[in-house]
Amino acid sequence: MRDLLAALAELRERLQEIPQADERRLHDLKTEILGRKAGALTQILGRVPTLDPSSRKEVGAAANALKLEFAAAIAARERELKRAAGSVAGLDLTMPGRAVWRGGLHLVTQVVDEICDIFRELGFTRAVGPEAETERYNFFALNFPKDHPALDAQDSFYLGDDLLLRTHTSPVQIRTLERYPPPIRVVIPGQVYRRDPFDASHSPVFEQIEGLAVDEGISFVDFKATLATFARRFFTADTRVRFRPSFFPFTEPSAEMDVQCQICKGVGCATCKQTGWMEILGSGMVHPAVLENCGVSSERYSGFAWGMGPARIAMTRHGIADIRLFYESDVRFLAQFAGGVR
Amino acid sequence: MIVSRRWLEALLGRPLDAREVAERLTMHVAAVDAVVPLHPDLGDVLIGRVLEVKKHPNADRLSLCRVDAGGAGGPVEVVCGAPNVQAGKTYPYAPVGATLPGGLKLERRKIRGVESNGMLCSAKELGLGEDHAGILELDTAAPPGSRFVDAVPVADHQIVIDVPANRPDLLCHKGVARELAAVLGGTVKLPPIAGGAAPAGGTARGGSAARAAEGGVPAGRRRASAPSGRVTSGVVDGVEVRLEDPEGAPRYMIAVIRGVKVAPSPGWLTGRLSSIGQRPINNVVDATNYILFELNQPLHAFDLARLNGSAVVVRRAKPGEKIVTLDGLTRTLTPDMTTICDAKRPTIIAGVMGSADSEVSPATTDLVLECAYFQPTRIRRTRRALELSSESSYRFERGIDMLGMPDALRRAIELIVAVAGGELREPPLDLWPEPQQEKTIFLRPERVAHLLGMPVEPGEIERRLTAVGFFLAPKDGRLAVQVPAWRPDVTREVDLIEEVARLKGYDAFPDELRPYRPGTVPDAPEEQARARVRQGLVRLGLLEARTMPLGPPDGPDSVTILNPLSAEDAHLRRRLLPGLMRRVEYNWANRNRDIRLFEVGTVFRKESGSPVEEWTSVAAVLTGARRPPHWSEGAKLPDMDIWDLKHHFELAVDLAAPGCTVEPATGGESGWVAVQRGGEVVGRAGPLEADAPVWAAPLFGLEVRLALTGRAPVVYRPLPVQPPAERDVALVLPGGVSAAQVAAVLQRAVGPLLERFDVFDEYRGPGIPAGHRGVAWHCSFRDPERTLREAEVDAALARGLAALEDELGVRRREG
């Protein structure tokens, strides 16, 4: 009995180790003392029933008390350690945090969405059409004359006699006019193909956004206002725009819209070739022949249409000199825009 | 199209500011791409008059000149080495301190002991030509001391206009000047030709029926003469002309000029051509080129002596007929091409290029001068077929002014006679079997207001249109508008409305947003589906890529491009994964190890029935660390493995093809497939074999066809209020038994009480029989209505275990 009480007294000393123990040491102490089979206290308690009744009570009480003390001390230390793990005291807070991979949309997708969202606020929904098109949709219904230079095979990729990869998203104008009655207000994003060798400023494949509005009484003023509003929302509210004559078979009057150069703010720089302007989109009032080709009365209805290149707009806005970067998919390039461009 | 500022000034009779011209043209006519100043580096050079020429005291070949350069200090002494210096004449003079082209800065210096104050310059020293044998003698009335560039027409601006395909009238100076007159004010008048006199007589109709000249008609108002029979042949000055292909050449004029002397052109003429970048050749060719760039009338002069049989025949080429064009190449012709022939053979491919052996040469004395209108489509097809284009073909393709031909020919004759001598003994022959009138279009002023959104006064409409050559007459409340023949682009009312708008200026119209009606077109479901997939994959930490849809074939049903840019890019992609794999290899080449890319793009397949089937595909590639390394966790984190792929695939399928199930692939394929309800496979995922560097992590890929069906709406389940009962179950699975089978049996046998059933461990080794494996599940039991008793849970689990042992031979693991 004496030896057991002495052993208990010895164990009690070890209580002092607990407040200093780290997580690992604490775990060891717990096993050493309170372990289910080999724990020192467990073994003492295991011998209590073999003692004579007079000692049994004394030793049992002392051992149980010590067990509770240990349990309490260990629990207290465990709480303390847990608190310390969530505390920043003594840490170098300049060390890097723990990250997860960050995904992101392609820059061109972001610009397409941004443009389409602005037009959505102006009442335009998103429409799409096939990339392999017939000559009728790609050219003739759009009022291209039969021997227009754009029909030269060297400018388009042909898949068959009367099947080519669309050279613009304009065929969807025709598909939309054939399928839905006016009023029509759509933007048409999509991939288009031109037979240009891949170089810093040309890609045989690129993204285009077409737009079309057709209704009774749509005028040149509506056309200018809608596109100028877009430009001021896409760039800045004080961006100046100008419209100047141009030529497209499917619009009349036709216009090119320029915005004030975003780099020099109109003063003139190398990017804008000292003009102070950047060409943003080709546009115009829908040619009456296009409406007629789709069975829409050109006397009753009028409208406007435009087309623009989001990749080129992104290049101008972000100072990207080489269009091939958009297709190389270098993760260092893609990751730069992963957080969004605005 | 390059135009010269000075040339425009000559037509408009007023000075012009090149920048202002560029701005007005851009805003009202056509975009100006560039304004290039010519000889801006001659600003320091002055006009100097040589008063006296003495021999240099110390050098035989040098002379000592007293030069009046207008300076306040009186004449200066200049040493000159040119043999042609003469007292009383005027030369370019560069004073001390002047900088010459090439950067040479003149200093006062002694030449053979005599001080020279500047220099008299040769053409070469001024960058004006190659002539350096003598100094440049000037013919100018400008007083000594005037700036050279002000006195001599070398300083100029080239204005580079991006002429749209529908505006051939802008391919000449007169046409551009006409537009400028309309927006700047003023009138266009052809400048008189130095030493020229309008040729006598008019033009002759076919046969001998002479036809009155149409001289003296103001620009923009010419009437075609009435048709006078379908005459298609005639004789002019002994040359027989036969128009056998009036379809290819609806109007054909020929003049014969005899006794010309082919020589270099006078300075004013070479100056005009040089100012627009054209190389002078000889006086006859230069004269025809001048008319081309002044009036947009291509002319062809050829040597009468070199014609076989003094005949000019306009006919379709015979099959296989050959001609050696000016560029020295032999061309084989077809009957789709119009040719100009002599009695025997073709000498010119009409409107495109002449032959070397009919061309004007220094020996030429008698000229045949052709002024024609060739059918635009015919010329375009010929040009394309022969892959041969010229300034003339460019203009004929776009359509020239058929009614302006007599004026152009008359001016050409006047110019040739003025610069090369010779005489016109008979009026030109004009073969025009079906004369045409200017077309008339009706314009409604209220339609102008309707389409432009702003009323434009009829007076303004008339003023604007008249200024560029239209002729207006009111008729029944509308305006009958006669369209000048140089405007083939104007064919209907809306074209005239565009004319009004652009001449008024697009900027003159307000840009106020007016109310609009909402459209009838719903958002395309494709676009919604693509957006949903893109957002979902971005949330998984993937970067969106865009790859080229052109590449090598990918299976027998790849779509072939008939006219590819290169053999490697002759097919449309059938899947996105091959393209994405190449992008992974590209990133590996840039030493990037952690790559997670996805693409949402169109793919194509050859289809029997329809020529091409296209649809949207969704694909992703994964390789490298599962997440970015952190310093607290040591250097290396685990790389993504097949289980990362499975999760990405399941999510991608859920996003792109809702309702499809992901199942292990069968038939020797590794990975998984996405299967539609009908059993059709719409997606695949698995490890990929790529050209990987040794340090690269394993590469995985997935691809699934985008379905346009929306996802089923989310069904909400109320949150449970009863506590769950948890059990961990370690099972031993015989070989061939899958986790999915165990799950199915357990679920069925236990019933709805089994709420969740998650694998938390797999184990092979000691304690597990060979060919078996241990798999541990964490099970949650719950009854939504009441708290389960322990005994109920144990009984339910025992039911499940019994079924597992029965059906699959799966037993609970001992111990």
Ligand SMILES: [Zn+2]
């Ligand atoms: Zn700028």
